[in-house]
Amino acid sequence: MFERRLTRQILVGDVPVGGGAPITVQSMTTTKTADVEGTLAQIYALAGAGADIVRCTCNDPEAAEGLAEIVPRSPVPIVADIHFQYRLALAAIEAGVQALRLNPGNIRKRDHIQTVAQEAKDRGLPIRIGVNAGSLDPEIAERHGGATPEALVESATRELAYFAEVGFDDVKISVKASSVHLMIDAYRLLADTVDHPLHLGVTEAGPPPQGLIKSVAGIGTLLSEGIGDTIRLSLTADPVEEARAGRTLLEALGLRERKGLDLIACPSCGRAEVDVIAVAQKAQAALEERQIPLQVAVMGCVVNGPGEAREADLGIAAGRAKGHLFVKGQVVRVVPEGEMVEALLHEAERIVEEGVEARLAAADAHAAEEADADRAALLESQGADANRAEERKVHIREITG
Numbered sequence: 022m023f024e025r026r027l028t029r030q031i032l033v034g035d036v037p038v039g040g041g042a043p044i045t046v047q048s049m050t051t052t053k054t055a056d057v058e059g060t061l062a063q064i065y066a067l068a069g070a071g072a073d074i075v076r077c078t079c080n081d082p083e084a085a086e087g088l089a090e091i092v093p094r095s096p097v098p099i100v101a102d103i104h105f106q107y108r109l110a111l112a113a114i115e116a117g118v119q120a121l122r123l124n125p126g127n128i129r130k131r132d133h134i135q136t137v138a139q140e141a142k143d144r145g146l147p148i149r150i151g152v153n154a155g156s157l158d159p160e161i162a163e164r165h166g167g168a169t170p171e172a173l174v175e176s177a178t179r180e181l182a183y184f185a186e187v188g189f190d191d192v193k194i195s196v197k198a199s200s201v202h203l204m205i206d207a208y209r210l211l212a213d214t215v216d217h218p219l220h221l222g223v224t225e226a227g228p229p230p231q232g233l234i235k236s237v238a239g240i241g242t243l244l245s246e247g248i249g250d251t252i253r254l255s256l257t258a259d260p261v262e263e264a265r266a267g268r269t270l271l272e273a274l275g276l277r278e279r280k281g282l283d284l285i286a287c288p289s290c291g292r293a294e295v296d297v298i299a300v301a302q303k304a305q306a307a308l309e310e311r312q313i314p315l316q317v318a319v320m321g322c323v324v325n326g327p328g329e330a331r332e333a334d335l336g337i338a339a340g341r342a343k344g345h346l347f348v349k350g351q352v353v354r355v356v357p358e359g360e361m362v363e364a365l366l367h368e369a370e371r372i373v374e375e376g377v378e379a380r381l382a383a384a385d386a387h388a389a390e391e392a393d394a395d396r397a398a399l400l401e402s403q404g405a406d407a408n409r410a411e412e413r414k415v416h417i418r419e420i421t422g
């Protein structure tokens with residue numbers, strides 16, 4: 022619909038950004054990253070609401086250690102948000118994140134920046150240069166007489182130059198501001214200056230409706246000019262609302278397809294008990310054919326699946342040659358593994374006809390007990406650290422300690 026500015030492309034995990042790829046929606050968790058289960062539940066909720074990429078703060082060593090457990094179990098790529106301490110960027114890389122966000126305004130030493138860039142280059146992950154008008158390098162701000170579009174762009178291009186000195190260029194850029202005018206002018210200038218993919222956002226937009234209006238005005242204006250490859254619609258609200266709003270904006274502009282079914286699947290990790298991709302593909306085809314307008318989760322294990330995807334209307338998790346069918350995180354039936362997709366379809370149709378509450382009331386009385394027993398047996402056989410996160414944590418402690 023709009024002619025898009027052509028940029029180079031980067032990969033955040035398996036999600037392409039720029040270079041003609043569909044514009045992606047990002048959001049950020051509000052939990053403490055050290056709270057692994059709480060953060061994962063929010064990540065699943067964000068993925069279900071339309072987020073393609075999720076950012077988590079990595080503000081202390083405990084957060085970095087949390088990331089070592091979160092990343093292998095996240096359904097979408099994780100970006101670690103780094104402020105001030107470059108060692109936390111190295112720790113986040115060790116935790117396995119798919120990208121970093123660095124703020125040039127608060128990690129300013131060239132050798133620190135280049136150490137991080139070199140490590141990102143060696144491990145093959147991209148960095149977002151995330152300039153923010155509110156935390157602009159004071160030296161640049163002073164020279165430009167404040168946070169002008171030119172000052173924001175200079176902060177980004179100076180960081181790019183530092184990266185270039187170590188041969189690193191796997192970068193996307195943002196130049197956010199809370200002023201819609203400033204943000205629009207800065208992105209326009211940036212788009213004329215570099216060919217990197219751009220991450221759009223208005224910072225400190227505030228609660229809805231004001232926050233929503235400011236973000237839509239700023240991001241929507243740029244998107245309609247063909248500028249922007251990934252967006253975050255920041256709101257002072259539940260981040261699920263911002264993911265949903267970002268998705269809706271892209272759909273309204275004809276930049277993403279509307280979808281009735283939201284199928285989320287876990288990435289499959291050391292605990293997986295089934296070929297998640299095959300089951301998810303089969304389930305997606307069957308649910309789409311029946312035009313089921315629900316959020317449905319396909320999860321690789323019964324240990325964490327129902328809990329991680331508890332925001333989904335319906336889901337199935339595999340374990341011990343069985344499928345645990347769950348509604349809003351509560352296991353309602355246990356079926357043989359070979360009948361997982363069939364059971365999912367049947368339950369989806371019942372939910373559409375009768376509603377979630379009625380299906381919860383009709384749950385098999387023994388399902389929860391059987392689910393607990395399967396979960397306990399799997400934990401016993403696989404051990405508590407199926408993803409070997411503890412090993413990574415030891416390295417993280419060496420880096421941050």
Ligand code: SF4
Pocket residue numbers: 093094095287288289290291292293294320321322323324325326329
């Ligand atoms: S296999 Fe289990 S723990 Fe691993 S990502 Fe899937 S649901 Fe989460």
